Amino acid sequence: MKATVLVRPKPGILDPQGEAVESSLRQLGFSVGEARVGRVVDLELDAADETAARAEVERMCEQLLTNPLIESYEIELA
Amino acid sequence: MNEPRPRIAVVTFPGSNDDRDALLALERLGADGIAVWHGEERLPEVAAVVLPGGFSYGDYLRCGAIARFSPAMRAVSEFAAEGGLVLGICNGFQILCEGGLLPGTLRPNASLSFICRDVELRVERVDTPFTALCSQGQRLTIPIKHGEGCWFAGEELVGELESRGQIVLRYEENPNGSVADVAAIVNEHRNVMGLMPHPEHAVDPLIGSDDGAVILGSLVAAARGQAPAFV
Numbered sequence: 001m002k003a004t005v006l007v008r009p010k011p012g013i014l015d016p017q018g019e020a021v022e023s024s025l026r027q028l029g030f031s032v033g034e035a036r037v038g039r040v041v042d043l044e045l046d047a048a049d050e051t052a053a054r055a056e057v058e059r060m061c062e063q064l065l066t067n068p069l070i071e072s073y074e075i076e077l078a
Numbered sequence: 079m080n081e082p083r084p085r086i087a088v089v090t091f092p093g094s095n096d097d098r099d100a101l102l103a104l105e106r107l108g109a110d111g112i113a114v115w116h117g118e119e120r121l122p123e124v125a126a127v128v129l130p131g132g133f134s135y136g137d138y139l140r141c142g143a144i145a146r147f148s149p150a151m152r153a154v155s156e157f158a159a160e161g162g163l164v165l166g167i168c169n170g171f172q173i174l175c176e177g178g179l180l181p182g183t184l185r186p187n188a189s190l191s192f193i194c195r196d197v198e199l200r201v202e203r204v205d206t207p208f209t210a211l212c213s214q215g216q217r218l219t220i221p222i223k224h225g226e227g228c229w230f231a232g233e234e235l236v237g238e239l240e241s242r243g244q245i246v247l248r249y250e251e252n253p254n255g256s257v258a259d260v261a262a263i264v265n266e267h268r269n270v271m272g273l274m275p276h277p278e279h280a281v282d283p284l285i286g287s288d289d290g291a292v293i294l295g296s297l298v299a300a301a302r303g304q305a306p307a308f309v
Binding site for chain 1: 139140143147176182183185186187188189190228230231232255
């Protein structure tokens with residue numbers, strides 16, 4: 001089973017990387033609103049079923065993949 | 079000077095690069111610096127631990143996020159839980175925050191630039207083992223050199239830290255966007271401190287400033303007064 005974890009800076013948290021991307025896009029002539037930059041983690045899992053996989057990836061997110069103080073995450077399983 | 083020389087450990091992680099400066103500064107200030115490799119599961123008999131600056135594990139994922147799981151960090155956490163003195167400098171501060179030994183977290187500088195220069199700091203608290211030799215409101219000139227030194231915590235947490243006197247050093251002019259100008263904080267029990275500036279790079283007037291000596295000197299004095307602990 002494969003899991004994809006999307007990690008995002010929480011709303012309201014200053015994201016200087018996103019701001020830099022946003023201003024660069026505008027300089028290129030693109031009309032964009034706010035840009036926020038996160039991270040993608042692709043995982044290969046050895047899990048019995050989706051429920052077990054999700055639970056395990058959630059534990060990974062809490063312990064290592066994200067800092068819950070400043071980041072939120074979303075898990076996609078395939 | 080015949081005062082006893084306390085033993086203070088400096089933990090080297092893969093990617094630490096200020097460990098030798100920290101050892102040298104501690105030696106000059108009257109301690110015996112003991113180098114400890116991150117793979118050690120037990121600390122030697124020491125009165126305090128310093129987590130030095132650098133880029134442990136290449137700063138992968140988030141600064142300090144991987145180093146917090148190294149075997150030595152388990153020992154350091156136990157040492158701290160028993161009241162042992164722990165000072166985290168720069169990357170060491172980031173590791174302590176990631177490991178939950180200190181509140182908040184360090185984020186990329188608001189400017190996104192790596193900043194390497196002297197900054198002026200204001201001593202907010204002298205009632206810690208890391209600042210006992212300072213005077214209240216004292217101005218210190220100590221260099222910073224970091225890309226991710228923007229300390230962040232929510233408003234409520236900052237209020238709590240403020241009311242418990244846990245904000246120890248503040249920037250006179252905020253270089254990195256840190257919340258409430260925080261440059262250093264202690265934990266609630268005041269035995270663990272993290273700071274972004276590098277006191278170990280400021281212990282000799284020959285290289286610009288020796289203001290860092292009051293911070294590390296405070297630690298050495300506190301370590302001298304404390305029975306060595308085994309973990």
